[in-house]
Amino acid sequence: MMAPIAMxxxxxxxxxxxxxxxxxxxxxxxxxxxxxxxxMFGSMxxxxxxSGLTMFMNSLILGVGFAIGKIVISxxxxxxxxxxxxxxxxxxxWLIFTTLLLPLEVRIVPSYEVTQxxxxxxxxxxxxxxxIASATATFFFRQFFMSVPDELVEAAxxxxxxxxxxxxxxxxxxxxxxxxxxxxxMFVYGWNQYLWPTMIVTDESKFTLVxxxxxxxxxxxxxxxxxxxxxxxxxxxxxxxxxxxxxxFQGWFVKGLTESDK
Amino acid sequence: xxxAVFTTxxxxxxxxxxxLSIIALFFYWPAFQALRSSFYLEDPFxxxxxxxxxxxxxxxxxxxxxxxxxxxxxxxxxxVTFFSLAIALLLAVKADxxxxxxxxxxxxxxxxxxxxxxxxxxxxxIVFNQRWGPLTEFFALFGWDFRVRLDYFDTAFxxxxxxxxxxxxxxxxxxxxxxxxxxxxxREASMIDxxxxxxxxxxxxxxxxxxxxxxxxxxxxxxxxxxxFGMIDTILRNNVGDNPITxxxxxxxxxxxxxxxxxxxxxxxxxxxxxxxxxxxxxxLVERRIxxx
Numbered sequence: 001m002m003a004p005i006a007m008x009x010x011x012x013x014x015x016x017x018x019x020x021x022x023x024x025x026x027x028x029x030x031x032x033x034x035x036x037x038x039x040m041f042g043s044m045x046x047x048x049x050x051s052g053l054t055m056f057m058n059s060l061i062l063g064v065g066f067a068i069g070k071i072v073i074s075x076x077x078x079x080x081x082x083x084x085x086x087x088x089x090x091x092x093x094w095l096i097f098t099t100l101l102l103p104l105e106v107r108i109v110p111s112y113e114v115t116q117x118x119x120x121x122x123x124x125x126x127x128x129x130x131x132i133a134s135a136t137a138t139f140f141f142r143q144f145f146m147s148v149p150d151e152l153v154e155a156a157x158x159x160x161x162x163x164x165x166x167x168x169x170x171x172x173x174x175x176x177x178x179x180x181x182x183x184x185x186m187f188v189y190g191w192n193q194y195l196w197p198t199m200i201v202t203d204e205s206k207f208t209l210v211x212x213x214x215x216x217x218x219x220x221x222x223x224x225x226x227x228x229x230x231x232x233x234x235x236x237x238x239x240x241x242x243x244x245x246x247x248x249f250q251g252w253f254v255k256g257l258t259e260s261d262k
Numbered sequence: 263x264x265x266a267v268f269t270t271x272x273x274x275x276x277x278x279x280x281x282l283s284i285i286a287l288f289f290y291w292p293a294f295q296a297l298r299s300s301f302y303l304e305d306p307f308x309x310x311x312x313x314x315x316x317x318x319x320x321x322x323x324x325x326x327x328x329x330x331x332x333x334x335x336x337x338x339x340x341x342v343t344f345f346s347l348a349i350a351l352l353l354a355v356k357a358d359x360x361x362x363x364x365x366x367x368x369x370x371x372x373x374x375x376x377x378x379x380x381x382x383x384x385x386x387x388i389v390f391n392q393r394w395g396p397l398t399e400f401f402a403l404f405g406w407d408f409r410v411r412l413d414y415f416d417t418a419f420x421x422x423x424x425x426x427x428x429x430x431x432x433x434x435x436x437x438x439x440x441x442x443x444x445x446x447x448x449r450e451a452s453m454i455d456x457x458x459x460x461x462x463x464x465x466x467x468x469x470x471x472x473x474x475x476x477x478x479x480x481x482x483x484x485x486x487x488x489x490x491f492g493m494i495d496t497i498l499r500n501n502v503g504d505n506p507i508t509x510x511x512x513x514x515x516x517x518x519x520x521x522x523x524x525x526x527x528x529x530x531x532x533x534x535x536x537x538x539x540x541x542x543x544x545x546x547l548v549e550r551r552i553x554x555x
Contacts, residue, residue, distance in 0.1 A: 023393065103537065194378065194491065198495075210380055213380040214499060217499055243377065
């Protein structure tokens with residue numbers, strides 16, 4: 001399972017011409033430094049406006065922005081659904097619930113048109129907000145809030161806390177672990193988005209790493225010597241943050257994944 | 263349902279507003295648009311559209327190309343689902359057997375989950391490199407001249423291998439946690455009653471894992487339909503030609519590149535119905551599962 005990564009790394013340490021001839025081997029060369037510099041700071045494209053570093057930053061903005069945005073709106077919505085008796089809440093529940101039925105991939109072309117009409121092409125808002133329009137996190141939180149004992153609300157009430165104070169001072173701190181687990185899952189999901197950024201972003205300075213992969217593989221073709229070193233390092237860079245997070249927080253991650261999907 | 267609730271009226275509305283407005287704008291509106299334009303034929307140069315009723319749908323089901331894509335999607339989903347479930351189950355049973363190593367096993371596998379599908383496609387292109395790809399060389403030993411992106415079958419094979427590789431960790435995590443939640447007493451009883459490990463697996467462990475398996479079945483079908491897009495797009499790199507593609511890829515190809523909005527919308531609607539059926543099926547299963555426990 002680890003072999004592909006080791007192979008990509010090895011290939012990035014030897015000169016590209018050698019790779020083109022013989023492919024991956026067991027020897028480690030001395031080209032890692034120059035390749036790394038080219039990958040991080042060299043421009044990727046014709047317009048010259050995106051380097052590995054800018055793509056990395058854009059991926060980070062997408063991953064973190066998506067995770068935080070999703071958690072905030074989901075926490076609020078789940079709180080409203082669980083802790084208030086309101087006819088609207090039931091309707092809202094079903095309206096939100098139905099979004100689980102259709103993934104973005106299915107309604108991709110009309111979603112693009114809507115985003116275009118709103119003038120959100122090539123913006124971070126257009127990149128992040130439409131992705132938030134699904135209910136996954138809301139249901140994790142709803143499930144979790146249902147398991148919080150009722151006595152807490154009563155105790156808070158006796159102490160004179162209103163709904164806002166209860167939410168901010170008691171419920172949110174209580175959900176810390178759940179929030180962390182969802183953050184990890186959503187960050188990985190956001191970072192790894194491909195189809196939506198590909199459609200929404202044409203301005204190369206806003207490309208994400210995952211979106212840039214196709215462009216990166218194009219560097220492996222053509223008449224010149226394919227740039228294996230640089231391409232491989234960019235691919236590793238695209239893998240690194242989500243993989244590091246998943247491995248580092250695997251306990252939380254597994255908890256979030258297996259407990260929430262039921 | 264909660265017994266203790268607040269009675270403020272305006273607050274819940276305020277809390278629900280952000281999510282509901284995003285959903286209305288970026289979910290209901292596009293979904294409705296897709297349904298609507300599936301009944302229209304849009305002029306590719308933007309000069310209005312004509313109502314054509316079910317024409318777009320009929321055109322789809324008469325198109326050999328669409329039927330070929332649909333057939334490939336079915337074969338692809340079945341194979342990816344089968345192999346990723348089977349291999350994950352095997353690994354989970356092995357990991358469950360070693361008491362101390364389970365966590366190491368999990369770490370070794372799990373990182374693959376976090377690899378983005380396009381990067382999986384990138385890796386596929388490297389390991390199947392025409393000239394020196396390690397897997398190309400391996401298959402050459404058996405006299406198989408592997409040509410990814412040039413040969414229909416070989417490309418499909420590479421896509422399936424990559425998709426299975428990427429999906430194993432998710433299945434593994436679910437199977438492992440399913441296995442570890444089997445009570446000790448049942449395990450010990452089955453140890454006494456049945457000596458053969460294989461038989462014990464099929465008569466005791468497997469039925470107990472079946473609910474997890476059903477749930478994963480749906481997850482895996484959905485994965486192979488939708489989440490493989492990035493991987494396929496990276497492998498094909500703009501030259502679709504005669505290469506295999508899935509239904510979702512065709513929606514993108516016809517709608518976004520081919521500017522056939524009506525046809526693409528009709529395809530979207532067909533997929534929506536498919537997902538709807540899968541989801542309803544899943545809910546039925548989950549419901550039954552709650553009954554059991």
